[in-house]
Ligand code: ADP
């Protein structure tokens with residue numbers, strides 16, 4: 001039941017100085033950071049992260065727009081560990097469209113753009129953060145972004161009070 005999930009604070013989140021705020025929410029929820037780094041990816045890498053699955057779900061146009069957005073600046077990549085971590089992190093992150101993301105979620109609190117606006121401006125929706133959508137994606141994304149020796153197993157206070 002203890003899972004690992006991949007999270008990236010996207011270039012807008014980093015450039016808006018929201019790294020500490022975002023990390024704090026995960027830490028306070030009792031999720032354990034087991035890997036973390038800053039990385040400025042290129043489009044080849046971005047295509048591996050946003051696989052053909054995004055094209056099937058959202059269309060080629062959105063995948064193309066994402067290729068510009070995600071390489072705009074460095075991202076903070078991390079792996080978080082916790083009970084049902086994949087689902088819990090998605091809950092803390094909030095819905096994809098900031099306009100409809102609930103208050104109290106990262107996307108609901110720190111951005112507000114809509115699909116309509118993004119479509120008109122021909123931009124990817126800037127929503128601060130990426131989090132793996134399911135178990136298969138989490139496994140794939142963790143392997144893509146991190147080597148085994150960058151993933152750490154250690155004890156922290158969560159092992160006493162949360163796990
Ligand atoms: P999530 O990030 O919530 O898992 P998706 O995997 O469906 O959502 O989409 C990946 C990212 O693509 C979103 O976080 C957002 O930045 C962007 N995106 C999704 N749909 C659209 C859209 N219709 N127009 C513009 N950008 C979009």
Ligand code: MG
Nearest residue numbers: 130131132133
């Ligand atoms: Mg997704």
